[in-house]
Amino acid sequence: MPSTAFMINGFDDSNFSGVERATQDLIKQRQRLLGPCYKLFYENPVHFDRAEGVYLYDKKGNRYLDVYNNVPVVGHCHPRVVEAIARQASTLNTHTRYLTDGVLAYAESLLATYPKELGHVMFTCTGSEANDLAMRIARFHTKGSGFVVTRFAYHGITQATAEISPTLGANEPIGRDIRTVVAPDAYRQGGGNVEDLFAASVERAIEDMRRHGIKFAGLIVDTCFSSDGLQLTPKGFLQKAVDVVHDAGGLFIADEVQPGFARLGDSMWGFQRHGVVPDLVTMGKPMGNGLPIAGVVTQPHLVEAFGNAVRYFNTFGGNSVCIAAAQTVLDVIKDENILENSREVGAYLIDSLRGATESVEIVGDVRGAGLFVGVEFVTDRASKKANGVPALRLVNALRERRVLISASGPGSNVLKIRPPLPFKKEHVDEFMAVFREVLPTVL
The missing domain is CATH 3.40.640.10 (Type I PLP-dependent aspartate aminotransferase-like (Major domain))
Structure with a gap:
């Protein structure tokens, strides 16, 4: 079984019984072969098969919007x-x-x-x-x-x-x-x-x-x-x-x-x-x-x-x-004018997130530059006390809707939104549609 050593947005083996059998089998095999140091993301880990642009695809062919991975900076498999x-x-x-x-x-x-x-x-x-x-x-x-x-x-x-x-x-x-x-x-x-x-x-x-x-x-x-x-x-x-x-x-x-x-x-x-x-x-x-x-x-x-x-x-x-x-x-x-795209699409993403969270008392701040954006969850706006619980709930709720982000910060309370740089405004709209839908479920 996987180690429970802390990692933000890391898979916890207490959730093992809640994932499907095929995923359980892969987790067991991974532990047997790779040992406990290798960590997985999400309460329900994802098994990917291929990727292209700003999307990843699981073994069943389901498409996931990548709003997290900075490694494929110009897009997966450019x-x-x-x-x-x-x-x-x-x-x-x-x-x-x-x-x-x-x-x-x-x-x-x-x-x-x-x-x-x-x-x-x-x-x-x-x-x-x-x-x-x-x-x-x-x-x-x-x-x-x-x-x-x-x-x-x-x-x-x-x-x-x-x-x-x-x-x-x-x-x-x-x-x-x-x-x-x-x-x-x-x-x-x-x-x-x-x-x-x-x-x-x-x-x-x-x-x-x-x-x-x-x-x-x-x-x-x-x-x-x-x-x-x-x-x-x-x-x-x-x-x-x-x-x-x-x-x-x-x-x-x-x-x-x-x-x-x-x-x-x-x-x-x-x-x-x-x-x-x-x-x-x-x-x-x-x-x-x-x-x-x-x-x-x-x-x-x-x-x-x-x-x-x-x-x-x-x-x-x-x-x-x-x-x-x-x-x-x-x-x-x-x-491909990636710098200009980062600036323009990033500004659109920040404005969209601010609009969606303006009336949400436990969202204290939306900040960022280009295509690197953080959304900070707090207990309330007066105290500004870090509140990681809804942040991680949202990360996992988005994963269940096939949208990938993560979290950061000492309190695990800042959404880490960092997509590949060919991200376009239509991808922001796709992300925001799911974000707005799942946000009320974590409050």
Whole structure:
């Protein structure tokens, strides 16, 4: 039977008897073969067979609207990406220790989307590896070990990144050289206070490190604070905190695994909303539309000494097939006006959700940017106390109507709405029709 270790929107084995027999059999087989670490979503897990665009299909051919998955950033099984993968796999697939054209062309294309100060890219297979590598570079450069992260952050599953990922739970201890701070929260703090409060909390964390003899290395944040419940406003609230970091001799690492690649609508990268230039930027899952490619973009001076002193190599990072997929993702983002679509359709989605929840007392806030939207459930609007029960009920009620979303935040109370980026207004209408229908059932 599956483990009951907590995961937001995770399947709980107490619901085992409530799912159909075929699903029970698959869960038992999965547990027998994969063990307890692998988690499933939803009270009633879904068995998918294929996908296309913004839809997934189960074994019976039923269609599910995907309003959650950011990995297929340009849509499930995009034909141009599929063709690029097949063509490259039939031609050449090798690592970065040989000279090949594709990896250089892609590096040129990718770096062109960044500020000029960021001039090198190093490839990995996963976002966890990318964050791990960025931490290594920061520690080498600063000769420090201490990092500041937000209190419910998620940055990966390697040893180093698990130690900066409080959202993994109490049984995965935070590193002794790590300090956590409360994430920015304009809903509770007021938009005018967010920048100062966050900068002050980072400064206190750095000072606490000093008192304990820990040399500060850097601040790493997901630039839309998605695990912390999606915090995006006001624009620019990271600026003072980044200044504090630099004044203390540390580096700022922008984790763009979730906000990057045009998701937020007004910029290619989340850090650009804040008018800052990171020292290092990490990318992950969406980079190759699901293939294992990720990376670290750096200011060149940071890797000069690191590259000469430390041996770094990644056999599969930047392999020819994944590079072909990643190049095509960038091409599709440009050719299909994905950034503009994120902005326009995202605004329509936010307006639709606000209209549908305006009179619902336990919905305290609807916030977002582009096609990344959060709907926060509270006990009441006066107290603003997190209320995860109706949020998770709604997530599962939507799943039963074949619409997929999830939840986030320390209270599991913020709906996490994050569809593939080819999402159109007609898909918003499809989602909202079901949302309006099921919302009264969870109140």
